[in-house]
Amino acid sequence: MKSFDLVVVGGGPGGYVAAIRAAQLGMSVAVVEAEDLGGVCLNWGCIPTKALLKSAELIDKIKQADKYGITVSDYSFDLDKIVQRSRQVASNLNKGISHLLKKNNISVISGTATLLGNGKLSIAATASSKNKVSDKVQAKHIIIATGANPRSIPGLEPDGKSIWSARDAMTPKNLPKSLLVMGAGAIGMEFASFYNSLGVKVTVVEALNYVLPVEDEEISDFAAKAFTKRGIVIKLDTKVLKIERHKGGLTVHLNSGQNSAEADQQLKVECMISAVGVVGNTQSLGLENTAIELENSFIKVDQWQATHEANVYAIGDVAGAPCLAHKASHEGIICVEKIHGLEHVHPLSKDLIPGCTYGSPQVASVGLTENKALAAGHTLKVGRFPLSASGMAVASGDTEGLIKTIFDADTGELLGAHLIGADVTELIQGFVVAKNMETTEQELMDTVFAHPSISEAMHESVLDAYTRAIHI
Template structure:
């Protein structure tokens, strides 16, 4: 029986990061991946390909408004197949990069499905049904998640799409219904709307982007509506009839609609089934997410869980950071690294980014959450149309909003919508991590003219000191 010091189940952002960090610390490491390509959903069918697709949409969007900048472009066209092809080439390049990192760090790669047998043993069944049994001192479950369906509406790879289908459609949809308005739904709405698809969105809750600050949600609702996207909140699908090449849908018993395709974007479920948890002491919550402590330990000795399979927030950067803290906690316990390297995650310091047009980014508490938790706070807000750089580049939609503790000056939350805010949020991320105050930000010098000046102006606004609004 083959033995390793670390066996990582899953090669997504959490899995491959855990494998590399363990190898860096001198451990004998193996990783098992059920798909042919490394990188998990994030690289192959999530974060990376969608960013490539959305970049194509952004370029097309900017070319169409070239006349604003005094540039005449005639007969602007797009080749949808080439847009898809480019996204797959990006994926292939980065997947090859991860394979190279595995070789560089001398990490053994197994392709197949893994099942825990208990007693530090894992059974791997490869694609030809050959079974390999492995024992490992430590086992890290980084099995990820998959798209959730809803009763009466199942993925069929034809009419009803998951994200993978939407990234490689068999035809370009002239009309599209998106069920769910979280990050995935909003990104696909932006992408397809930019290229001319008639997009309709249905959201069960009373506003789109229900996890975002209410002002961000309202702003995005208005922007999408102005682009021709039809949005139905407090709504659900009450009837669905699939035909040969389209679907007939009824929304909340009142609105009849015919669409080419439906994207179901209503969340995820963890890949915790069929991996042998029943052979261990590992516990899951009611939704199937593996229960861990602050160091990613499960109830089974020397078995850990990180990333989506271990619960919210289900974000790639949360998974990769959990990978580091998990491995370093183990290594510190075995005197491989100093104890001071051990740390835990403050979930309030995990940022969220949505790469729609315009982009959305946030960290910390929303205004509603701050009220609910009893904080005495102040709010600052700076609109993009007051930024010299935003006006110069014609990106005047959106704003930056901050929530500041009145008594301490602590940054409780920051919420942005607009151009390049997924990059700008990093300023507030570092600020929250080192617990800077509003006065620290106010006393900093920001370069002019930049979009990042809005970080400064929003905090100034919380003190009624904004200079440009």
């Protein structure tokens, strides 16, 4: 039986990062992965969807070419090539992860792991495993990083034909004329944006009252108006009751709490994408052989990612929300450094985790929303700056957007920042760094921002919170 200082179960953005950091600290490490290194994020999530959205962005720019003084008499796109590029991007990065693990002398074990207790794991070979024989390993420490899978609603399970999972939506064989997206979170709105850019008639159904419900309410409202302006139909406070399959697509029965006259709607579409959240991947892990506890399908952990089982930890999506790749990676590093006994290791504050939604427009945020800041008892100063007042945004032709900043009126602490517009997923990191360094409003106001740049809007938003904005 092989022994390791650390065995990481799952080779996604949490697992492989934890493994590399452990190897850097001199630990002997193995990663057990049942499918592809890089996990859902690299292979079927974050990365390939952004490749698809880049193609959609170019299509949108071509549609607007005339306003830049460029005449495009005709254009077309090849769906197969768009999908192939997305898959190739994922494949290239997958190979990169394999190289990184090899470079750091990390053993990669292909198969599924089951915890047996007392640091022992059994590894069962899968159809894609290089090793075809089951094995057992011993570990001083175990990190579970198995991620999550899309939540499935009874009666609305994806079939790969008329009801698509996220994987199906990333690899369409044909472009539907009409599409229903169930769920207006980040995943749902990204797919809605992508297919809308390709000319599909898209309807989004959300059971809650806002698109992107985790975002600041003002930003959610802005986003809903922007998506509606693009031609996406959004039905809030609406649930899918049932579906009827027929030749050519689906009849979807909807119930809306907004208007009693719309209580029983019917919508005919060719396809539907289910994007209604995720559940932790804990099946077949052998948790019954341990003291590990679950809560709403996710593994319960403390601030250092430790479970109730000695020397067993959980990171990333399987350890609960927010289900974000960068959160998983950071948890992996914190967990490993705490195991190794490094000093000055700090638990992860969820207020410092940025959230990003890609598509058109982009949305990005960090920290408290205005409503949550008020509920927490803060007296607020709130600043807003529209991108329509930004010289660089006007020059670029991307004026649809808003930068919103929220400060504690008594201390000047930056409580939250909420952005919507072109490329704001790149801008948000400035506010993340500011929050991490506990920057005050004065330091942000004293900072010199380059001109011309969209980032100047960040500065103006801070100034506006203190009635000092120059350009509005």
